[in-house]
Amino acid sequence: MSYILFGFDVEQADSTTRQAIRVAQKINDQSGEGWATAYRGVYLLFSGSLQSAQENFTRALERGRDLDENNLQAYSLNQLGNVFRDKGVFDSAIYFYRQAEAVISKKPDPYYQSVVKMNKGRYYLILSKPDSALLEINEARKLREDLNEPDLTVDVWLALGNCFRQKYEFKEAEQYYKRVLKNSSRESTIHAQYLLNMGEVSFSRGDFPGALNYWRQALAYHRKLNYKYELAFILLRMGEAFEEQGYYDLAIEYLTNSLKISEKARYGLISADVYYELAWVFYRNKNLELATQSIHKARELYKNMKQDLGLAGCLNVEGLVQLKKGNYDSALFYHQQSLKDRERIGDMAAVSSSLYNLGELYNARKEYKKALLFLGRGVKLDETIGDDYGKSLYYYQIGKSYNLLGMMDSAIFYLDKSVRIAIPTSATDVLRNSYFEIATYLQKVGKPNEAINYYKKFIQLTDTLFNKQTSESLASYRTLYEVEKKEREIELLNKDNLLIKTQVQKQRILFYVAGTGLLILIGMAIFYYRFAKRLKKLNFQILEKSQEVQTQSEELTGANEVLSDLNQELEKSNKNLKDALDDVRKTQEKLIQSEKMASLGVLSAGVAHELNNPLNFIKGGVNALGIQIQDLNEDKQREVKVYIDIINEGVNRASVILKGLSHYSRQTDRQNEPCDIHKILDNCLLILSNTLKHRIVIEKDYSRSVIVMTGNEGRLHQAFLNILSNAEQAIPGMGTIHIKTNVMNDIVSISIADTGSGLSKENLLKISDPFFTTKPPGEGTGLGLSITYKIIETHGGKISVSSEPGKGTDFLILFPLS
């Protein structure tokens, strides 16, 4: 009877086990009562009431001892082991398992023996000791194969799969899981376990979306059954999967949900794991304070449970936090300690993560060769494990080390390897970092254009990561939320059905049990009393659920706020990057421009020198001729003199142009040269004479006295040439440029006004900006006026511009005379 009454549905089990106990008591079936009590304990264990479960199992154990029923004793002891396992009190757990083994060995029953072995195996799996687990489970396998009950062997295959999965032998594990899938129905607990463990395989391989997909299905199943331990565990694992992908908001959401369950039910190990994961999330989210708090909570719990691997993990995170804080020495201490512990325990993935962190730390300490030593060891481990995500991360870090070491060939070799693995594994964050590192490499080897390409890729990927994070996570969060809400509704409906079923059942039982009408009446009264009570409880539950929904939607709003904050932060860092890129571009153009100016200077100085020499021949020759003609008669002399004058005029004009050109191109930084303003203006006009000719009238309104100020003659030439050529270019057809100079109170004023097209108000404001130009692309760099402003400023001067569109522009420059 007990077997029939006990169902998989926890909600149903609640009433059926209760009834089973009562019925057994009524018919005075002591053994039946003992078993029913044990089964009720199982129900309580699944639904998260560890204390009540413990009480029931203890009662069942006592009943077993009273009746000298070995199987009941063994079963109860075994379940007591499970209770303490879930509590995280592992010493007590193993004590009870051993007791169960001892009891069963007195009167060996292969089924109960196998149950104890299986539970011991599962216990070792929880403690990440796959080799010990394998021993137990293989023994259970033998026992169950002899029983020849196929349903029972499926359970063993699953456990065997888990052993191999923990040993990182995924192919072996998957073979067992496949057998589980073939031999189990879709609606069974074992199928949910299959989903959970397939998710673990995906997770170990770095396929986080795949893992989440499995876990979502497993979660839905356990939500339906309300197995609290499994719920807490799956929520924890899903939180980890979200964290790995950088969905920190979702990770926190799932982890806190897991924590709610595990703290209420006092699942010690799960609580510790949740705190440990939360520490990671906070660390990655750069909230070092919360990370430290979480790690301390986790450490305390692990310590109580004597979980060395967990403690080593805490040391590792502590090390990372210290590194972020810049405390290299304490970070090194934590990492070394963690590595030592992890190596002792022999968890390869954990060892690899410690090695990576040490590599990163030595890079930060600029001890690149040491870093490479650790990274080399770690990558070999990941290569044996077959962790692609890890490999790609390692190759990136190794590439970075070589980059820092200046070993460029090795750097690009490893970065290339990292990118090649990161793309198919969609390890976007690693890919992004690798692109950045490649850009750094290209910059170092003098390929700035290619580097810019990679910077662009880096920014693009940051954008997609950011978009992915906001849109995808919000969407998936909402879907999950909706699904869970629907599932809760279904759950409530099921409870309604259950109520009707229970009613029928109770009527039947009472019918059988009670012989008389009176008893029926009493039974009916009890039933109605209970019915009313249940109804009240149900109403209360509904209220509770709706409150839960309320708080969840509040939490959703909270998560949204966090997301929008993250959003803004990312946008800001994006903008910074774009600004940096713009700066690079501008500097490049500036360099090109100054390069042009410099080569123009060299060129014109060379040309001037080469032309001055032949001019010297002409002038010297004419001079000598002048002396020679003194012998001729006066008439002839006069005639020849005209020609000599013409030649001299030509030579002089050419020589003035060459002088002006060389003034303009002179490249010195001296600020102490005498600068004749009128001469400078005339030189500039001379250079522009070709474009001014026949089109623009120059009206000179120079002060009577010569204006000589100290400064850099070449630069002033450049400044005035820029203003004058701008004025010339602003005049579309015929026009005038009016130049007025004056000295008053030791202030030199120079006004240059054109009758050109003028500037709008907005453009007038931008006129001194580098790269501002109204000219079509390719015709002006927009650098001219910004350079002019700079030159005038370095001479202690001021420049002001007034302009009216269609009428012209007026530049006024003021200098102190000394």
Next chain:
Amino acid sequence: MNKKITILYVDDEDINLFLFERSLSSTYKVLTAKSGEEGLRILGESSDEIVMVITDMRMPGMDGLLFIRKAKEKFHNISYYVLTAFNFNEEINTAIEDKLINNFFTKPFDIETIKAEIGRVASKLNLIG
């Protein structure tokens, strides 16, 4: 007119030497050299009479400023000048500031400017008047 004043002109181009000599030989005694080395040799022979040295800047082998530097070590009473096709540059500016040369003339040269400068040097030495 005043053949007491002797000038040494150094330039690597024959035409320049020819024209300079023709332009000034009616007034002064003009010695010419085709290189810095030759200039130093002539100075060694006639340093007593030479009051002014004018040299081109850009010459193969020893350039003008190096020639002046070497000449000045031995014959520091003479005034040194540069006559160059460069209009003005940093090198000349430094040479003036370091008092290596008194001044510079540019090509194409203006006879009157050079004559005025020779006059100034000569009057300092009381060679005129």
